[in-house]
Amino acid sequence: EDQVTQSPEALRLQEGESSSLNCSYTVSGLRGLFWYRQDPGKGPEFLFTLYSAGEEKEKERLKATLTKKESFLHITAPKPEDSATYLCAVQAVDTGNQFYFGTGTSLTVIP
Amino acid sequence: KAGVTQTPRYLIKTRGQQVTLSCSPISGHRSVSWYQQTPGQGLQFLFEYFSETQRNKGNFPGRFSGRQFSNSRSEMNVSTLELGDSALYLCASTTPSNTEAFFGQGTRLTVV
Numbered sequence: 001e002d003q004v005t006q007s008p009e010a011l012r013l014q015e016g017e018s019s020s021l022n023c024s025y026t027v028s029g030l031r032g033l034f035w036y037r038q039d040p041g042k043g044p045e046f047l048f049t050l051y052s053a054g055e056e057k058e059k060e061r062l063k064a065t066l067t068k069k070e071s072f073l074h075i076t077a078p079k080p081e082d083s084a085t086y087l088c089a090v091q092a093v094d095t096g097n098q099f100y101f102g103t104g105t106s107l108t109v110i111p
Numbered sequence: 112k113a114g115v116t117q118t119p120r121y122l123i124k125t126r127g128q129q130v131t132l133s134c135s136p137i138s139g140h141r142s143v144s145w146y147q148q149t150p151g152q153g154l155q156f157l158f159e160y161f162s163e164t165q166r167n168k169g170n171f172p173g174r175f176s177g178r179q180f181s182n183s184r185s186e187m188n189v190s191t192l193e194l195g196d197s198a199l200y201l202c203a204s205t206t207p208s209n210t211e212a213f214f215g216q217g218t219r220l221t222v223v
Contacts, residue, residue: 031209032209032210034212036214041219042216042217043115043117043201043214043215043216043217044154044201044214045214046211046212046213046214049210049211087154089154095167096142096159096161096166096167097142097144097159097161097166097167097203097205097209097212098144098156098159098167098169099144099146099154099156099203099212100156101146101153101154101155102153103153104153
């Protein structure tokens with residue numbers, strides 16, 4: 001069964017304190033791994049898509065990496081505006097555009 | 112460039128009623144997927160439509176249905192509403208290359 005597990009569930013950081021969020025996945029055949037940011041009451045905002053082990057993508061203070069079993073979202077020197085829930089999702093090769101989502105990591109950055 | 116538009120943003124319905132939600136994808140995107148988000152279950156896949164055909168379906172009862180029109184706009188319908196159907200319903204529009212998927216702001220459905 002295709003599964004996605006995110007850890008930790010919640011993370012509190014001081015402004016400027018770098019950290020990483022983890023996404024472990026089990027999928028029959030990985031088509032792509034997606035990272036989203038979601039603010040309260042809003043739809044998820046697309047961040048990155050990763051396709052193969054060893055791939056990395058960066059956007060401002062965020063960097064996503066991928067291995068054969070997990071992905072990390074590294075947050076460097078976070079700011080309070082980075083506070084949000086970060087969602088990881090995978091697509092399998094045999095289920096079209098269907099996402100399997102993790103339950104997310106709620107990040108709070110304290111000034 | 113316009114994003115994914117979902118209407119209405121908020122709905123309050125009574126148990127037993129039915130409801131129709133609408134999603135207009137980004138221009139040029141033919142794949143539209145629907146998700147239900149609740150605090151306990153997270154985001155759960157409902158179904159995906161591509162070129163007016165349902166391509167994939169999640170594990171939801173038959174009360175949940177959808178369709179897609181020739182202009183790629185999609186609707187989902189929930190009949191005989193239950194209290195447990197209260198959720199944020201999200202629509203995602205996927206690029207033709209399938210490399211990115213963008214979500215709308217969602218429709219918050221409350222069943223009382």
